[in-house]
Amino acid sequence: MIPAESTEMTSGNGADRSVCVIGLGYVGLPIAVRAVERGYSVSGVDLDERKISLINEGKSPIEDKTLSEELPKFPFEATADPTVISNADIILICVPTPVDDLYNPDLGPVRGAVSMIAKHARKGSLVVLESTVNPGVSEEVISPMLTEAGFSVGTDIHLAHCPERINPGDAKWSVKNIPRVVGSTSAEGLDRAVAFYGSIVDGEIRPMKSIREAEAVKIVENSFRDINIAFVNELAKSFDQLGIDVKDVIQGAATKPFSFMPHFPSCGVGGHCIPVDPYYLIERAKQSGFDHRFLKLAREINNSMPSYTVELLQDTLNELEKPLKGTRIGVLGLAYKPNIDDLRESPAEDVIHELRRHGAVVTTFDPHVPRLSDVSSLDELLDRSDALVLATAHKEFLDEITPQRLADAGITAFVDGQNAFDRDAMRAAGIAYKGIGR
């Protein structure tokens, strides 16, 4: 095995030596850095001038310990100039695939990246889509755009898909070791993509029979998560009525050593993947006459959790004979998951919106997102709050919040949207505590 610190060319087939990454975010930046580490000549294209400047100064635009350490060691040139694409043997598309306000897939960024490639790629290059898309995008959207630009796809340009599975903030699994699947429209494209990822990842690279299968893999993974989370969110609502602690029950069920995988309820599902990707499949299947009822229901349940969380707070305050309207509510956390600064699709935003809609006086604090926080410390938040909602279980909150500290600060009600605190200890301190389903 090649040592991780090796900077020798490790390309699988030896011919592909230069890489251009389009889109330098959570997905594109780590693979660009890894490709430099593995000896490739790398350039990066993005539209965001701030990101480009930071990357060229060796600073990660994303809060990520590994990237902050590795970017200065394995630098590459980032630019807004798409002509660098013409120097690349391999072009990786790592741009966002969001949905619009009506949950319709927005392929605008993918089309934008492909337009650049169509103009600037040289013959013989391999284009790999890493962004998450529904089955069909490579063949129905990307391939026709390249054909229209005069390329013969599968002959003088190759097209592959290798969906990224990176989990930002995960210390164990990274671009270096997460196994990958690859599909292509041509045998040569598949061979070259498998060889490239084999030189990047210390893990299995699984060739798929078609590019559509590779596209479907990623959507299935994230839809699986969404459905399982929806199931436990529904259980949480049911067990709230039945007086059963859903967290205890799931932990009990998880003692079964086979055929059960624990998922836990919360105030909502966030991030650029799980609450977005299922809509790509729902929409594409609809065009082919299939109605994904199960996926739609899962999305509906998970989307309902922020307002359910606010209902729980309202009920808890009612028991204390306090209205939500006019009460000072502190929201702990803005990011969509712990210990990172990513706000995309964060349920905290919907919780805050619902609270304000009900007339609550909201103050927010997230130590990872100081620029959008109303206050700059936990003490300040507690000073300005009568009740709390935990939206993100950041380590700082888990370390610094104790039942006694909340009681001393005069907090009377606490809705724990991540079931992160000890319910009994909170109640023993005189705080009206409510978890999601417990």
Ligand SMILES: NC(=O)c1ccc[n+]([C@@H]2O[C@H](COP(=O)([O-])OP(=O)(O)OC[C@H]3O[C@@H](n4cnc5c(N)ncnc54)[C@H](O)[C@@H]3O)[C@@H](O)[C@H]2O)c1
């Ligand atoms: N974030 C994750 O955890 C994750 C994990 C696996 C897969 N994905 C998928 O990877 C893709 C990228 O996600 P991300 O989280 O890296 O997004 P991101 O927003 O962090 O980064 C995307 C970058 O692309 C740039 N960009 C947009 N349009 C462009 C264009 N036309 N040309 C050049 N640059 C352009 C943006 O400025 C941004 O810097 C998405 O399809 C996402 O679903 C994300």
